[in-house]
Amino acid sequence: MFSRMVAPFRALGLAPLSVAPQFQRKGIGRSLAEEGLSQARKRGWEAVFVLGDPTYYERFGFRADLAGGLPSPYAGPHFMALSLGTTLPTRGDKIDYAPAFANLR
Numbered sequence: 001m002f003s004r005m006v007a008p009f010r011a012l013g014l015a016p017l018s019v020a021p022q023f024q025r026k027g028i029g030r031s032l033a034e035e036g037l038s039q040a041r042k043r044g045w046e047a048v049f050v051l052g053d054p055t056y057y058e059r060f061g062f063r064a065d066l067a068g069g070l071p072s073p074y075a076g077p078h079f080m081a082l083s084l085g086t087t088l089p090t091r092g093d094k095i096d097y098a099p100a101f102a103n104l105r
Helices: 028-042 054-060 064-068 099-104
Strands: 002-004 011-014 047-051 079-083
Touching: 011 028, 028 054, 054 079, 064 079
Parallel strands: 011 047
Antiparallel strands: 002 011, 047 079
């Protein structure tokens, strides 16, 4: 699932992926992520952010250093960004998930 991020550019947040244990290691999570990112690119989104395990999400191109200079309540090694074809600012306005997620912190 993707949700619109609060950002100074068109950005989405990718919800953590989860696949039932009996279906893991069959490429389902990878297929879901790749198709979702492809659709985001086609629809003109500039970036996607995720809060998760770097070992998993780096395989899709997510990088903590792309998100590192952007202020966010989620800043840290598990907050990563993926550019969808544009150059992202390295500094700038606050990045946050949609207001509906504010109570989950």
